[in-house]
Amino acid sequence: MALNPPIGEVQLQKVKQAFDKTLNKSDERAARQERRREAILHGDIPTFMEVDAARNVEQLCNADAVVLGFPFEGPTSISPSRAAPPSVSRPKAGSVYWRMGADVSPDHIREYSIFYSKHHNGGYHPEIDRDLVLHDALRIVDYGNCTYDPVDTMNTIREGIQRVGEIVDAGAIPFVLGGDHTTPYPVAKAILDRRTDPVGLVVFDAHVDFSYTPGEYWASNQWAQLMLETGKIDPKNISIIGIRSSRNAFAELKLAESLGVKVYTSTDVKQLGMNAVIAEAIKKANNGTNGIYVSVDIDCMEPAQVPSQKAQEIWGLSIDEMFAALRALSRENFIGFDICEHSPMYDVNGQGAQFCARAVVEMMGGLALSKRKSR
Template sequence: MNKCSFLETAMQCGVSHSFLKSDYVSFDNASFSLEQADYAVIGAPFEQCCVYRPGSGFGPQSIRIASEQFSTYNIELDVEITDHLKLVDAGDVAVIPGNRDKSLERIEEAVERIYRHGTIPILLGGDHSVTLPAVKGILKNFNGKLGVIHFDTHLDTGDEYAGEKISNCTQMLRISEFDQVDGSNIVQIGIRGCLNPKEEYELAKKAGIHTILINEVLKRGMDSVVEEAIRLASEGTDAIYLTVDIDVLDPIYAPGTCAPSPGGLSIRELIDAVRKIGKEKVVGFDLVEVAPQYDLGGVTQRCAVSTILEFLSACAIEK
């Protein structure tokens, strides 16, 4: 049983369940214990930047609990993930309720520390604003240019929301402003419906971001779209960062999220996509916006686990 200190919030006490029952690495000793790990799951139970319904703070805990019923053998790909790579769980970032900036700073530090040891972070959100410090944390120890592949219902390219530059609908534009990330190397897949302001679409285009709407995905098929996304994200870059908002899935697969939008991808399409992307040089991966309160049957949480496991299966095959 891991002790829960005064500084940990109720959300963070969930780390007594590690992802896939992998070894739990105390974050205080990360410099020592991470040396042998290829991938480290880390939770960011942070939902302070959510502009609609809350709950993603409980995402990491719920994904870990759902993961306990899965195994590390992928029968379709005939691969035992743990034969090829070592996965650990680095617990949750101790975010500070009421302090957005310090919380995001701590997420950045955690990702930076993991990546510095040559370990690829798999960040569990949290609302989508956590992608901003995660990318920042990687860039601190990354020479060259980074491409980003982004699955979402939403553009998340607002310049501000209610006067705030940082929220869970502005992070993609903020990322495009980094020196090491060109807008033309950011590819969004699955954007749809009436939950995207026209202004954000214009800002995305202005930043050079490629937006592949869901009707195009359905028309061309996921394989073709992902091949194009990999090509665009890799053009002149040295690696790829992958961010998946679980709301890219149709609400029948992912009702447990903050802003579900009908007409989305199937879990099968997302699995096909991450299996392809996992074969590329991916230096960081986050899966965000799982809010278990809205899905008592736990389908969303299981889809989150499957997405991560299928990604890791591809990584294992490539290793």
Template sequence: MTNFRPVDPSLNPRFAGIRTFMRLPYNKSMENVDVAILGVPFDNAASYRPGARYGPEAIRSASPLVRTYSYQHQIHLFEYVSGIDYGDVPVIPGDIHETYNRIERTLTPLFEAGITPIVMGGDHSITLGELRAANKIHGKLALLQFDSHADVGDVHLGQKYTHGTPFRRAVEEGLIDPDYSIQIGMRGSLDGPEEIEEAKELGFQVITADELFSMELNDLISTIKNRVKDTPVFMTFDIDFIDPAFAPGTGTPEVGGVLSREALQMMRGLTDIHFVGFDLVEVLPLYDKGEITTSLAANLMFEMIALIAVHKRKNV
């Protein structure tokens, strides 16, 4: 059976056609599918800049220039995975709980079918709905979080469900096992030390940006793998993990982050991990410059697909 793959650019120029991610076929069928790209255009739980609802659209528009071969992994991705663009979850602006329900209803059949979803946000609140769906099928998950904020607050502006609280809620709901979870990249000024200390008290391993910059890449990769072990892993990548010089299009920018090159190198090292789902959140096109944020987001998602393809190649 032929894999679903992007349009051949030698037959149809990259600037042509209806925008899907990497020009993958838009498809709602789950037959012969390994990877499904979805958008969750929801940003009502953001605390500062609005506009991440336009992230999926903008990432799709920037993605046709992403090719299909990984030189670092020496692999043609779509020889090993069959991928589709599954469209967007029909979110309800202003209603986070019904949006969570719809995320869960949309993703659960994909997990049941053995498909790995890669979700484009939206603000970081959406990850809670994704974790609810993944947990139904895979049980307690290890969370691998690249972010400048820990997002383990309890209440913000009187609300318990915001983009600053999803991982406390995920621990409370038993969706993730913090003893196998790790948060990487926390930095910047804080309202108090509890923003980091509470994550540690919940059981997360936390690698702050200062600690990250003192580590060799191989040490970081080993630390991640030793933490998650063989547990099913959900990776969540907040684009504000990247320094705003390289990713200005985001809702809560924090200076002093990693370079885009460094982030890509980190992603490429994450082979031999049992990934069951991914997301990339907090892309806000209004503040982007020359599509540098959306282009980076699309390439980070390419690296996520590459990790799935490498895993499939090992098991052929």
């Protein structure tokens, strides 16, 4: 096979000019550089992706996406027959069944979001889109954390509803870092209180969470409370993906299915493939609705890949499967997103925290593409 001739002088100059142009854009060797004030939320915790912090409602103005921490921990299972209130001491190291710590997860996720700092490259993710620079397309701010009161958890829930309401009123999409899986109650409640149309729901979870305890709010009855209180989520528009394990009550699963909820076990995902499953779930969520709410309980994931789960269950979704699903959902008309049940004390090398941060980035990428398309 004949070899190509050496690069000609004209072509070589074009290559050099391209490199020089890039160098000029990134050149920071000015005579004096002003010190950049670090994007610190509090203490030594950075804001999510080092975006600007919104310290008050006014600073939400013109935001497209707002990150909010909901550091909440409700009752926790000590054993199959006992539960601990959130105000008790933490479980001892090595506890097998009783695992806590979701209330300190938002800041841990923020620490590992540094891998996606806007100062790296403005949020350029070629794997999402080769021409998209995230922070050129979206204004993203971090609205800090709700105040957690383990004695009176309703205080935290009420503040969550208020803070998410402020985000929605500002015209932005809330991206909420839980907290346990009580998190979608205040988030979706605030969103739905401001809407008249029904919405669809796509949930990733190892557990159905169809308990019903009137007057109580915790991480197993959030869907019943939302459906009954808002009247804007029809069970026929709900899909729950990743179900497995003996912690699912037979009656709850059958109740969900009898109401029209589509329940996909981890076996369903492995056999059908995530692309087929998420296409069905999106179709179901969009049927007669205006918008999709997305909730991710990380115990849907295989714990070997995401080890920071409060309620780990073997044989969960893979990272490939999850991001295929989020990639599809991010390109839909989604109205809110939460990721829950991360616990730093069980994390390994930050794998769980970085997974949570990346899930938020993935959803923001889809939002950025839709914003770019509409302009």
